[in-house]
Amino acid sequence: MTEDEIKILLQQADKTAAGAAPVRVNLSAIRRRAGRKNMITLVAPLAAAAVLMVALSISALMFRTTEPTQEQEKIALLETRIKQLQARTDAALGLIQEVLDEERRRSRLDELQAQLASIPDPLEEIREQVDKTAFILVYQADRLYNELNQTDSAVENYNRVIKLFPENRWAKVARQRLSEIENRKI
Amino acid sequence: MAEIIDDEFLVEQFSRGDETAFERIVERYSAEVAALANRLLGWPGEVEDVTQDIFLAAFLGLKKFRCDCSLRTWLFTITINKCRTNRYKRWLRLRRFSQEIDKVSFSSACEEKYVDADEFKHVRRAVAALPAKYREPVVLRYLQELGTDETSRILGISKNTLNVRLSRARKRLREDLAELIES
Numbered sequence: 001m002t003e004d005e006i007k008i009l010l011q012q013a014d015k016t017a018a019g020a021a022p023v024r025v026n027l028s029a030i031r032r033r034a035g036r037k038n039m040i041t042l043v044a045p046l047a048a049a050a051v052l053m054v055a056l057s058i059s060a061l062m063f064r065t066t067e068p069t070q071e072q073e074k075i076a077l078l079e080t081r082i083k084q085l086q087a088r089t090d091a092a093l094g095l096i097q098e099v100l101d102e103e104r105r106r107s108r109l110d111e112l113q114a115q116l117a118s119i120p121d122p123l124e125e126i127r128e129q130v131d132k133t134a135f136i137l138v139y140q141a142d143r144l145y146n147e148l149n150q151t152d153s154a155v156e157n158y159n160r161v162i163k164l165f166p167e168n169r170w171a172k173v174a175r176q177r178l179s180e181i182e183n184r185k186i
Numbered sequence: 187m188a189e190i191i192d193d194e195f196l197v198e199q200f201s202r203g204d205e206t207a208f209e210r211i212v213e214r215y216s217a218e219v220a221a222l223a224n225r226l227l228g229w230p231g232e233v234e235d236v237t238q239d240i241f242l243a244a245f246l247g248l249k250k251f252r253c254d255c256s257l258r259t260w261l262f263t264i265t266i267n268k269c270r271t272n273r274y275k276r277w278l279r280l281r282r283f284s285q286e287i288d289k290v291s292f293s294s295a296c297e298e299k300y301v302d303a304d305e306f307k308h309v310r311r312a313v314a315a316l317p318a319k320y321r322e323p324v325v326l327r328y329l330q331e332l333g334t335d336e337t338s339r340i341l342g343i344s345k346n347t348l349n350v351r352l353s354r355a356r357k358r359l360r361e362d363l364a365e366l367i368e369s
Contacts, residue, residue, distance in 0.1 A: 006356050007328045009363075013309035014329050017229040023220040023237045025212045030242050031205070037246060 134170035137161045141177065155181060193257035201249050208248065212241055215261050222262060225325045226269040228314030240268045255339060262330075262340045266322060273318065312362040320355035323348055 001009075141157030144150040158174035165171050199207035219240055223233040243264050251260055313324060326337040327348075338348045 001360055003356060006359060009309055010313065010324065010328045010359075013306035013313070014225065014229075016306040017224075017231075017310055019221065019224065019231070021220075021231055021234065023216050023234055025216050025237060025241050027205075027209055027212065029238065030245050033242050034245050037242075 130165055130168060131170065134161050134165045134168045134174075137164075138170045138173050138177070141174070145177070145181070151181065194253050197248060197251055197253060197257065208245060211244070211248075211257065215258060216241070218258070219261055219265050222265050222325065222330055223269055225329050226266065226322065227272060229310050236268055236272050239272075240264050243268065256336075259336055259340055262326070262332075262336075263342075266340060270318060309363060312359055315362070316355055316358060320351055320358060323351045324355045324359075327352060 137157050138161055141154040141161070144157065145154035155178060158178050161168070161174040162171045162178075193211075196207040196211055200211075216237060220233050220237045223236045223240065224231065227233060227236065240261070244261060247264075251257070313321060316324065322341055323337060326332045326340060327334075332340070334345050334348060338345050341348065343351075
């Protein structure tokens with residue numbers, strides 16, 4: 001069966017069929033429906049927006065009315081917890097501060113003790129100085145007597161040592177020298 | 187050509203707010219549109235509601251019509267879409283009561299197979315039973331006798347696709363009408 005044969009068959013079948021009943025297009029109905037459709041296209045988005053707004057406001061109201069007590073309780077609980085934590089933190093910080101101060105004090109004390117330990121004993125120093133002076137005086141007197149034959153000056157120095165440092169060992173030496181000089185004179 | 191110019195003039199008049207132009211469009215094309223709808227819907231005879239819907243869509247969309255194609259082509263495109271929607275709605279309605287409908291249609295089909303002597307009715311039923319993608323090209327090309335260009339434009343498909351669909355539609359019709367052809 002060729003394309004043309006099919007076409008003819010179809011056209012014959014179409015002709016024998018009940019044709020479309022005479023159509024009366026109702027223009028006033030079309031205008032009315034078009035107006036309604038236009039209205040819907042204009043109003044629908046506005047209505048949807050309004051419904052959305054109402055829904056949002058209702059949901060907002062619901063959340064406001066149902067949840068505040070729970071929310072407030074939660075907030076209060078959180079606030080007390082925060083306060084407790086703050087108090088604990090403050091206490092811990094105070095303790096840390098005290099420990100740090102103590103350590104600082106100890107280290108300062110150690111430093112001072114070290115410094116104190118490094119300072120020589122003044123009495124010993126004076127003793128050393130006295131000993132040194134006494135020795136120098138005896139040494140000078142010895143030189144005056146032995147090398148320069150200035151016996152008077154030497155005796156004077158020995159006497160000075162005995163007078164100034166009577167307890168010193170060089171005073172003892174000076175006394176020996178004076179007795180030796182006395183013995184020689186005799 | 188004069189008709190096309192006249193159509194353009196009517197469209198322009200309508201765009202300017204003259205609704206009598208639409209009345210003239212309806213007068214000019216309502217019969218053709220109704221005939222096409224009748225064929226696409228399987229020759230129910232009563233297509234007033236669909237035609238009304240088609241012209242309502244045309245009324246709403248005519249201001250946007252840019253005269254890229256002829257007014258007839260544009261109206262046929264609307265007709266195709268409206269008929270698709272109509273058939274889909276009908277199919278949904280049938281599916282809702284599928285079991286009962288199946289029984290009824292099966293029994294009536296069996297009965298008609300032996301009782302119905304009208305061969306052309308058989309042909310029409312075969313055309314109506316084709317899937318939309320095959321039925322629409324068949325109706326437009328063989329019954330409306332539109333050219334390949336216009337048909338492909340109305341259906342929104344290429345010429346090659348149109349030819350392939352027509353070929354497949356013919357094959358199906360040959361298969362469905364084999365008994366009839368043999369006798």
